[in-house]
Amino acid sequence: MAAASTKGALASCAPRFARQAGVRVELAFAGSDELAVQIRQGARIDVYAAANTTLPRALHSERHLGRPVPFATNELVVATRPESPIRALADLARRDVKMVLGTPSVPHGAYARAVLARLPAATRRAILANVRSNEPDVKSTVGKLLAGAADAGFIYITDVRATRGKLAALRLPRSLEPQVVYAAGVAARPHAPRLARSFLRDLRAGGCQRALRRAGFGPPPTRG
Amino acid sequence: MRGWRPHRASFAVAGSGPTIAGHSAREATRPVTGTRPVSSRAIAHVGFLVATGACCAAVAVFLLVPLVALLGTVPPRAVIAALREGETVAALWLSLRASGLALALTIAVGTLAAYVIATHRFPGRRAVLTAVELPIVLPPAVAGLALLAAFGPKGLFGGALRALGIELPFTFGAVVVASAFVAGPLYVRNAIASFEQVDHRLIEAARSLGASELRAFLRVATPIAMPGLVASGAIAAARALGEFGATLMFAGSLRGSTQTAALAIYELFASDTESALALSVALLALAAALLAAAKFHTARARPARVTEG
Numbered sequence A: 001m002a003a004a005s006t007k008g009a010l011a012s013c014a015p016r017f018a019r020q021a022g023v024r025v026e027l028a029f030a031g032s033d034e035l036a037v038q039i040r041q042g043a044r045i046d047v048y049a050a051a052n053t054t055l056p057r058a059l060h061s062e063r064h065l066g067r068p069v070p071f072a073t074n075e076l077v078v079a080t081r082p083e084s085p086i087r088a089l090a091d092l093a094r095r096d097v098k099m100v101l102g103t104p105s106v107p108h109g110a111y112a113r114a115v116l117a118r119l120p121a122a123t124r125r126a127i128l129a130n131v132r133s134n135e136p137d138v139k140s141t142v143g144k145l146l147a148g149a150a151d152a153g154f155i156y157i158t159d160v161r162a163t164r165g166k167l168a169a170l171r172l173p174r175s176l177e178p179q180v181v182y183a184a185g186v187a188a189r190p191h192a193p194r195l196a197r198s199f200l201r202d203l204r205a206g207g208c209q210r211a212l213r214r215a216g217f218g219p220p221p222t223r224g
Numbered sequence B: 001m002r003g004w005r006p007h008r009a010s011f012a013v014a015g016s017g018p019t020i021a022g023h024s025a026r027e028a029t030r031p032v033t034g035t036r037p038v039s040s041r042a043i044a045h046v047g048f049l050v051a052t053g054a055c056c057a058a059v060a061v062f063l064l065v066p067l068v069a070l071l072g073t074v075p076p077r078a079v080i081a082a083l084r085e086g087e088t089v090a091a092l093w094l095s096l097r098a099s100g101l102a103l104a105l106t107i108a109v110g111t112l113a114a115y116v117i118a119t120h121r122f123p124g125r126r127a128v129l130t131a132v133e134l135p136i137v138l139p140p141a142v143a144g145l146a147l148l149a150a151f152g153p154k155g156l157f158g159g160a161l162r163a164l165g166i167e168l169p170f171t172f173g174a175v176v177v178a179s180a181f182v183a184g185p186l187y188v189r190n191a192i193a194s195f196e197q198v199d200h201r202l203i204e205a206a207r208s209l210g211a212s213e214l215r216a217f218l219r220v221a222t223p224i225a226m227p228g229l230v231a232s233g234a235i236a237a238a239r240a241l242g243e244f245g246a247t248l249m250f251a252g253s254l255r256g257s258t259q260t261a262a263l264a265i266y267e268l269f270a271s272d273t274e275s276a277l278a279l280s281v282a283l284l285a286l287a288a289a290l291l292a293a294a295k296f297h298t299a300r301a302r303p304a305r306v307t308e309g
Helices: A004-021 A032-040 A054-061 A089-093 A107-117 A121-129 A138-146 A157-162 A193-205 A207-214 B004-028 B037-073 B076-084 B086-119 B125-137 B140-151 B158-163 B172-196 B200-208 B213-242 B245-251 B261-271 B273-308
Strands: A047-050 A069-074 A076-080 A099-102 A131-135 A152-156 A168-171 A180-186
Touching: A004 A138, A004 A157, A004 A193, A004 A207, A032 A047, A032 A054, A032 B261, A047 A054, A047 A193, A054 A180, A069 A193, A069 A207, A076 A107, A076 A138, A076 A157, A089 A121, A099 A107, A099 A138, A107 A121, A107 A152, A121 A131, A131 A138, A138 A152, A138 A157, A138 B245, A152 A157, A157 A168, A180 A193, A193 A207, B037 B273, B076 B086, B076 B273, B086 B125, B086 B172, B086 B213, B086 B261, B086 B273, B125 B172, B140 B172, B140 B245, B172 B213, B172 B245, B200 B213, B213 B261, B213 B273, B245 B261, B261 B273
Parallel strands: A099 A131, A099 A152
Antiparallel strands: A047 A180, A069 A180, A076 A152, A076 A168
């Protein structure tokens, strides 16, 4: 089970891993928070890869997951359509802008709110007043932007890149940028413990790590 | 109450049902070899009853167990507590308003359309029937995409709507449109079936006595079809209450403006599972009440229908 934002990268590398190991890898993508609930409800999985470190850590402390390890970093950006007049964070506070965020429980929604929390209160309120929808996962947020239903949203730079030019990324100032670290862990009771551990290694340093880099993810932080 | 006992009994044999049925099938072939035809027919009959009983029990168990399990996980106190929270009340209220409006629109437009489709033969009638049925069977995501493609800002009618100053996505109107698109056809489809069951000779008689088309529709066909129409409306309303996929794609999810109970459940699922369960129970109870009320109405209306016919 993996965060929706890793879909493109993992869907491309997992088959190769499966061929090498001679097994079949089944992938399930959704909002990291939703996957965490499913694991709590007893979903039998091998590896959980989330778009933050807090959810895997929480699952680890609840004994649903082994010790999580960071495997990638990402960058939260403001995504708009290329023709959009939005050029700066302050533009998001304009009255005619329609915003989409992730729900507070899904990582990209939580990161976005962390960014907004660092803004002056008046700007933050104006931007929050422009929010038209809280989406359950990052792909659904991207969909609203692509459909033209919304003008701007906080998503990851990898998701902007995956749209191949249909969306443009507005980078956040360094002082506002949240630290986006992806962490993964092996389930407490995996079907195939050895394979799960080797997939985790692949995610950190093998073919899947290369696929993540190609998709625009950063390397895992040396100190997580 | 009588209905429950056979259920219980057949539930007890549900596990061994297939073998009994298989056995009776073998018994049934005996008459060909010529031994005791009457009793083997009786055994076959009993076998059939056991098999049907087992199937009924299996269906009931399969459909009810998840719902009972859902009820079992949430103590009634938790449901009441969840319903005291502003956000769940707001979501439920929004669902009710959207479903009610969608149903009202559907009834206003769909009843006459259903009557015409049911009582007239015209070219392309099958195509119309298929078009009515399609949204019912579409995956919700497809319905949502279709609505965006039609009424979204980049959609077919997006420009025309904007010229009128209307932007549907992310509005309460979008929730109503999504509900009407997904649940409305359920009403129309069943209303067509209800009007088809009206004895056409009654309408002919009304006409021959000088009633206008409109009068025949209002005074003859509609009252006779009413129990069916009420049931159709209840099913459509219940479906609209639960609408999720098309609403999320077309209307988004924002507390107080577009977040229906179903969307709130999905959001709460990830952060506050208990409230999600409590709200689910509330929604389930509401849908059950709707369907049951329609059943009671139909049951009471039946004698009236006989006297009218």
